[in-house]
Amino acid sequence: MTRTILEVTDLRKEYSQRRGLISMLTGQGRVIPAVDGVSFYLRENETVGLVGESGCGKTTIGRTVLRLTDPSSGRVVFDGRDITTLSRAELRPLRREMQMIFQDLDAGLNPKMRVRDILREALTVHERPSDAEIARRIRELLEQVSLKDSKLANFPSELSGGEKRRVGIARVLAVRPRLIVADEPTSALDISIQAQVVNLLRDLQKELGLTYLFISHDLPVVELVSQKVAVMYLGRIVEMGLAENIAHQPRHPYTGILWSSLADKQTTEVNRRVNDVTVESERRTWGVFDFEHPASGCRFAPRCPLYKDKGRPAVCTDPASEPQLRDVGHGHVVACHFA
């Protein structure tokens, strides 16, 4: 059994939406919970996929785990240390161990710096290697991400999407991290390049023993790269378990809808039932992301086909009984009254 490298317990992150001096003085303004009590852990050298629709809080989890933003409450234990209590200065040496690949291809690539300078800077953040050592490491990094030497003199704007992504990955690898949060690493890329990057990430994991938190809405890719998958809905994990179980034997109705909508696009048979229900949900909630007025009880109830089938049981909308994650065997957890 490998070691647990990251353990997240009851993580919460709220954004207060206060703008302007007046609302600031009166203290008015909304508080929007982006992440609402999330717990999970990552073992060394494994990949955990985090899926869900846009706005469900997956990116916020990634950022909070690395403390790019401070959590409202909860613990994030990285390698035995709770990083939520560390000061900025104490945190900096830990930064080299946990890195993030951002969705935006330009993240970290200063438009006014050449690729060589970007990599050099990354190599010298945490240590002071000699020039020869830097040159050697840059060559090594280029090799790891299969990028041509000639690109070193380029500015980011002169690179293609795939090359930018590779430079971004090289920049992250420069500090020799152990944990990488990959936030939608392929969504900004062309299909043929996506496959290259997915392969590259898997190679690097094997080669360097990396641990990934793989955030994506691309379900087949997540299923391919992850050992475990967590499904998020409106700031909560509603189901988590082994990738193949999540994909093929989902217990939570939302997971079912996610995967079947993928199949829907491909097959000509229309799953009328799911469609009706989801259309109804738009009617009910004015779009999906109503954080201000989450349905009381189970927050998925307004969109839930099961809820409808079961004749709208009161337990689903009872504010006192929001379904909690419970184990249904083999470490597969699900937050549904009827799973």
Added chain:
Amino acid sequence: MRRYVQTPGSIGEFSELALRQRAEPLDLVYVGYGLLVVAVVVASYMLGAFGWLPDDPQAMNVGLINAAPFTSGHVLGTDFLGRDLQARLILGIQAYFLPGLLAITISVVGGSILGILAGYRGGWFDTIITYFDNLLDSFPRLVLILLVIAAFKADIYYVMVVVGITGMPVIANLIAGKIAFLRQKSFVEAAHALGLPAHTVILKHILWLNCRALLVIQATLGMAEAILVETSLSYLGFGVQEPTPSWGNMVQAGANYFLQGNFWPSTAPALAILATILGFQLLGDGLNNLLEGKRRR
């Protein structure tokens, strides 16, 4: 008719061209003219500061009043007291040059600090700074200057402090906007994630690498503003006083003879103002188009 021509070359040779090759010719003209003006102004300032003038600016020649250009050794003619206009124009630069630099320094430094606080720290700072900007924008600049003159004294350095402070909001907004743009690209966040200390991110990545062009542009535009304010005040009689020359008081003094048909003593400094302000403005705009990619199309 618009022409599009491909540079001849074989496959794989269409590398990025040098800036001057892909720039709009008009922008190059703007910048070229602006640089010329800057060079002339700086050189003239030096000449004035060391007193290397073509003629004594205070020497009166009552026999040669309001002379036309090229009259007996006076390349630009003489004014109403027969003083050499060329020498006085050169000396007039003293009136705004250092004060203008002071104003620019205040607005660039102050604006950068405010902009970084607003853009980088955000939240409270952003709100407070927005209100501060709005507050400064509420005063017509010249009225505020007159208020300061009334309260303190008609000193150009006091005035330029006001000009500098009122110039801060523009720069603060531009920098905050630039930071917002970089943030949107997750740039700031990625730098933090890598473990770069905040001061490196702010000073190196944001200010030096991404805002320097913008600050140079704003500084040139700021100089145009400073010249405008100085000449206006001198014209109104609050700036440099006769017999010390300033472009503004030269226009004012010459204007008394304007309606008699003696345009030149007033027009020469006016043209100097026009050419200089235009130079700084065109330089700013041209650089904006070239460096910041703000195309007119």
Added chain:
Amino acid sequence: MDAPLLAIENLRTYFYSRAKRAFIRSVDGVSLEVARGETLGIVGESGSGKSVTALSAAGLVTAGPGVISGRIDLYSNGARRNLLDGLENYARIRERDGRVMEVEKDERGWRKRSETLMAGVRGKEIAMIFQNPRSALNPYSTIGKQLMETIRLHTKLKGESEAKERAIHWLERVRIDSPRLRFDNFPFGMSGGMCQRAMIAMALSAEPSLLIADEPTTGLDVTIQSRIVDLLAQLKAETGITTLLISHDISVIQRLSDRIAVMYGGTVVETGRAAEVLAPEAKVRHPYTTALLASIPSAETIRRKSYLQAIEGEVLDTIEVPRGCRFYGRCNRVTEAIRENCAGSEPPLGEVATGHKVRCWLYPATGKA
């Protein structure tokens, strides 16, 4: 095949890169036909020219030099009209070695002429829906007003109240509920899926003969994507409208298209019946299409956790277009027998089976058959 509704012939749409002083050959000799009643899906990666083809057909290319040559024939009301008719007079093209080196274009004259040709076509005959529906709808006007504008422009319903009734009818048809309430909504208060429904309603309310759907699901959530695809399928079944569908998402194309065209680097590399081109067991297929399909994780790949078969190299940037086959640099099926051809000259789009054409030197003989 049925009579075509739209026939694009040898269309070239170029843009100009000031930074490189070179042409971006976005669409470089595309020929396509859309038959009445069918859905033609164009699939390709970014920069393949699929969207520019559609925009050119609708006369919506604004950056210069834009469309520089070709024919776009629209068959409507029993007549054929070329939407690029007479425009060649406004552009002078100088070529060297079959490569455009200089374009001189009277853009104002071109635009004027094009607007005249497109009047009564755009919106009326050809309607379009776009990606990012929220920014494609006017944020300063309500959904209802925008719908009514289209209806009053293009149908016989000119009156305020009848147009409003028709608008509400269309909101219902795209499954927007409480359409009377939605009618007065501004786009910003609505979800992306809802906005796309409104876009579709607006496009169809003019009762056009051709619908161009340019990446209709891009940028939407997975669950919403499937519902939009579903809606398009249902509306297609109800109205039988001819559709030109553009997407980079093969699953969307697969689900909705009768025929497909695969684009790469500004040209069509393969076209044929969707079932035939995308069939897993297809033998004759363009190497690019094969590779594209292999890039997507299949059930088999996922089950065995095996590697994806990625296409090496980068997507062609359409500035440095090679002389030979555009896919040559990334192709893994080049044999010694054809290498010289692949590197030296562009293969023709040859017919390998009835209605199935492939632009590849691997299939030359059947091409002439």
Added chain:
Amino acid sequence: MKFAAVKPVSRVLARELAVTALLLFGVSVVVFAILYLAPGDPLNVLLEGQSPRSELALGMREALGIPRTWYGQYAAWFGKMLQGNFGNSIRTGLPVLPELARVGVYTLTLTLGSLALTLLIAVPIAVHAAAHGDTAGNTAATMVAYVLSAVPVFWFGYIVVYVFIHTFGMFPLISGTAAKQEHAWLYFLVPIFVLGVASGTLSEMIRHLREELSRVLAEDYIRTARAKGAAVWRHAFKEGFLIPVTEIMSAKIPFLLGGAVIVEQVFNWPGMGRMAWQAAQDRDFPVIMGIALVAAAFVRLGNLLQRVVFTAVNPRASRE
């Protein structure tokens, strides 16, 4: 993300009014601070007339009920101002507020007139340039605007005056009462013309409007309008024209007020600018303060109007 419900325009208006009040309060603090920091004791002038700063005087001040602390002084001053008492002019002894009201009308005529003129020139050039790109015509017009924007207003004024003397044989430097003469309208129009053309706002107006309009014309929803065969101008009008025009108008008010100081000086125009000049010469604090406050109020009012237009036009603006 979730969008807040649309708020009625009236609530947004109330908010903007509150912001305006807050800013005007800030303006008064700035004005007070300048005078407080000034050498001499200008505040005395405001509070009870001139008296030297000495122990005796301080005793006198207390006897007269003048607060010793700065905030006390501010409160007293602010309270008087709220009652409409801006003090009396030192030079003329007249109460400031009615005087300001009298001359304010002239300045308003001058600035608003020149604003209208600037728009009249800038809008066609900007719209043409946004719609057609660089053409010889609009490039030339933009260049002329650039040059005019750099022309010193005072000198330009003399040129215009000179031209008038030679074409109309008249001398349009007036003191405001000469309105009975022949060609009286010229006496008004000439200063407006000078300020409108050479105040330095022309080129900025053209640039701002052109940039905004070009940006909007490239928006997705304009492409949609074209795709459905609708009139592009109707769709681009609100965001591409109405909003930038009100924005630039509001932003340029302070510059025009500053320019008015000079133009009024050149043309002897009996407005606030001339009054400010006179007051600065005489260190007539009550007057210059009053002018600063009124000018700031004018600027804020322009801004408020712009916000109202923006809110009324833009459905997103009512989202806080």
